[in-house]
Amino acid sequence: MAKTSPPLGWLRTFESAGRNLSFTLAAEELRMTQSAVSQQIRSLESRLGCQLFLRKHRSVSLTDEGRRLLPDITQAISQLQSATAAFEQPEHADLLTVATSVSVAQWYLVPRLQQFMDLHPRARIRIMTTVWPDEFADVSADIQIRFGAKENQRHPEKALGRNRLILVASPQLFKKQKIAQLNINNINRFPLIQAVGTTDTWANCAGKFGLSGHQPPAINADSHGLAVDFAKAGAGVALTSELISLPALADGSLQRVHKKTLPAVNGYFMSITPHSPNPLAADFTDWLNAKVETLQAETA
Structure with a gap:
């Protein structure tokens, strides 16, 4: 019985890792996790009965066997790509x-x-x-x-919008308490809302907005989007991301409670994945x- 070749996926992973001399870059290029790349390389080495990479603390290099194998695998994958390119559906690339x-x-x-x-x-x-x-x-x-x-961002990124904190509330809060305008002087009459999981909290920011002796937040949301939802529903005053608040501010369902903004420790960052x-x-x-x-x- 003829011996079967190693799976094409293993060979493709080896080619990418060998060309980049990096399991991390191979994972990004192939849209895999780094652990999956390592596992496929180990499986290929076991199948071939030889070591293809020398693992170091922060890098990898090809062994003599790996250097001999890489050019042939690179050429074979290139031929496969050329052979199938004419049959690929245009929408797949989109x-x-x-x-x-x-x-x-x-x-x-x-x-x-x-x-x-x-x-x-x-x-x-x-x-x-x-x-x-x-x-x-x-x-x-x-x-x-x-x-x-x-x-903490992994890839070269650009901030999406301005990473700032603002105070927002629904106009319905004004009507509920029969006040002309909600401001920092009467903010303690209302429940406070914040997003958890960051240091951008009422405890750290209230004094910077000029608010002293504030009450503990009544609502702790797991995202700024949810905090904005609560504020829009009239549940209280939210300390939240300016970026996430912009759509509701634009349509009038939220209003700023204070003109002041604060730089946020955490924000939103957008990047195109390398490769x-x-x-x-x-x-x-x-x-x-x-x-x-x-x-x-x-x-x-």
Whole structure:
């Protein structure tokens, strides 16, 4: 019985890791987790009966066997790609995968994504949402929109909008208490709302807004998007992200309680994943940045 060849996926993973001399870059290029790359390389080495990489603390290098194998595998994969290129359906290249925080999906993509689709009628989009930054570790996407501190971002990124904190509330709160305008002097008459999981809390920010002796927050939401939802429903005054508040400020369902803004420790950052082959990725990031800039101008 003829001996079968190793799975093509293992060989493709070896080629990428060998060309990049990095399991991390291979994982990004192939949209796999780094642990999956390591597992496939180990499986291939076991199948061939030889070691292909020398593992060091922060790097890898090819063994003599790996250097002999790499050119042939690279050539074979190139021939396979050339042979199948003419048969690929055009729309497959237009599948754009966006991994994003729930808040950005909720307040920006759901109401506006059709506008992008109208500009790119052949495009197909996959939206994957996360709440916490570490959930991006196992996500493969063309675009990532992450929430967190800038120094914790993995890829070269650009802040989406202005990373600032503001105080917002529904106009319904004014009517409920029969006051002309909600301001810092009467804010303690209302429940306070905040997003948890960050240091941008009422405890750390109230004094900077000029509020002393504030009550503990009545509502703790797991995202800025949810905090904005509560504020929009008239549940209280929210300390929240300016970016996520912009759509509700623009349509009048929220109002600023204070003109002052504070720089946020955590914000939203958008990046195109290195080695993403999708030409729509740049179009999407340009489109979303333009939408944010328009809302900023409308609510200035």
